[in-house]
Amino acid sequence: MTIENMQSEYLNFKKNPNPDDFGDSIESFLNYLKKATAIFVSGQDSSKRRAVCTLLHGNEPSGTQAIFDFLKSKEIPRFDTLFIIASVQAASAEPLFSQRMQQGKRDLNRCFSAPYDDQQGQIAKAIFDLLKHVKPECVIDIHNTSGSGPAFGVAIVEDANHIAITSLFTNDLIVTDLRLGALMELSEPKMITVTIECGGAQDRSSQLIAQEGLYRYLSTENVLAQADDEYLINIYHNPIRLETRDQGEVAYSNEPQENVVITLPEEAEKFNYGMLTNDEFIGYLSPDGMAQLTAKDYLGNERLDEFFEEREGKLFSRHPIKVFMMTTNPLIAKTDCLFYFIGHR
Ligand SMILES: [Zn+2]
Numbered sequence: 001m002t003i004e005n006m007q008s009e010y011l012n013f014k015k016n017p018n019p020d021d022f023g024d025s026i027e028s029f030l031n032y033l034k035k036a037t038a039i040f041v042s043g044q045d046s047s048k049r050r051a052v053c054t055l056l057h058g059n060e061p062s063g064t065q066a067i068f069d070f071l072k073s074k075e076i077p078r079f080d081t082l083f084i085i086a087s088v089q090a091a092s093a094e095p096l097f098s099q100r101m102q103q104g105k106r107d108l109n110r111c112f113s114a115p116y117d118d119q120q121g122q123i124a125k126a127i128f129d130l131l132k133h134v135k136p137e138c139v140i141d142i143h144n145t146s147g148s149g150p151a152f153g154v155a156i157v158e159d160a161n162h163i164a165i166t167s168l169f170t171n172d173l174i175v176t177d178l179r180l181g182a183l184m185e186l187s188e189p190k191m192i193t194v195t196i197e198c199g200g201a202q203d204r205s206s207q208l209i210a211q212e213g214l215y216r217y218l219s220t221e222n223v224l225a226q227a228d229d230e231y232l233i234n235i236y237h238n239p240i241r242l243e244t245r246d247q248g249e250v251a252y253s254n255e256p257q258e259n260v261v262i263t264l265p266e267e268a269e270k271f272n273y274g275m276l277t278n279d280e281f282i283g284y285l286s287p288d289g290m291a292q293l294t295a296k297d298y299l300g301n302e303r304l305d306e307f308f309e310e311r312e313g314k315l316f317s318r319h320p321i322k323v324f325m326m327t328t329n330p331l332i333a334k335t336d337c338l339f340y341f342i343g344h345r
Contacts, residue, residue: 058090063142149272160225169213
């Protein structure tokens with residue numbers, strides 16, 4: 001099958017489209033795309049291919065903006081490039097870029113493992129099939145964190161290639177054994193896949209990180225590791241998710257709220273920066289709040305009491321921890337997790 005035949009019910013396919021047709025804004029670009037779309041752009045050299053995926057989450061615009069800016073510049077990528085812009089329909093719901101996924105649909109970045117039987121699963125499978133067909137040497141998947149915070153990469157393998165790709169965007173890499181059905185879990189030696197979290201959707205820096213990193217990724221001769229290269233990357237292993245049991249409610253306020261498991265401060269995103277020490281309180285617990293929290297590691301072991309304790313109705317860490325992806329969105333907090341953390345002991 002040729003690449004041109006990869007058009008499917010679930011994934012639009014466009015080869016070398018004219019960027020003048022995209023309009024002048026990311027809004028007009030969404031309108032042009034209409035649904036999940038793959039754009040294949042011929043490079044200066046067709047001896048290998050690279051891929052960029054983004055917008056698996058419809059409320060994370062930085063990758064789409066970076067792709068739009070790159071394509072509009074009419075710069076020719078170094079090698080043939082496949083761009084995949086996934087949750088166009090979720091992102092197009094008003095207000096634009098406010099919905100992580102379409103109402104009642106699954107989180108697309110949890111659908112890259114069987115069964116693929118619903119619509120989101122079919123979109124994921126169409127993306128997977130296209131990647132298998134195009135055979136890029138590497139894939140980056142650009143996201144925004146749900147709260148404000150610094151950029152980092154996420155991979156399932158710690159090796160020089162995953163580190164080299166991360167280094168195009170950021171100096172921090174999380175390596176995880178947790179399997180959720182995310183695109184990066186498709187990583188294999190012939191298709192190195194790294195998730196790039198380029199910071200919060202509202203952070204000005206996120207846009208620059210996505211734009212500049214994408215430019216480096218698309219214009220550099222070698223993005224995989226070279227024999228003599230050294231990368232100054234901090235690596236964090238297996239962050240643990242702090243969650244409420246049974247999707248218990250989470251509130252954000254500087255006063256303790258009723259009918260919630262925990263009340264986090266309005267400015268909880270501050271925990272995404274630096275280390276959280278064991279004398280800084282994380283939130284107000286309800287009377288049985290501690291029992292309604294869970295922090296299981298990737299092996300399924302409960303680690304809550306090892307890392308956290310209650311002091312006078314407030315949640316504290318027992319040891320300094322590094323927090324990632326703290327959200328201030330109560331819906332994401334209860335349905336996904338409050339934050340990820342790594343213990344330092
Ligand atoms: Zn995301």
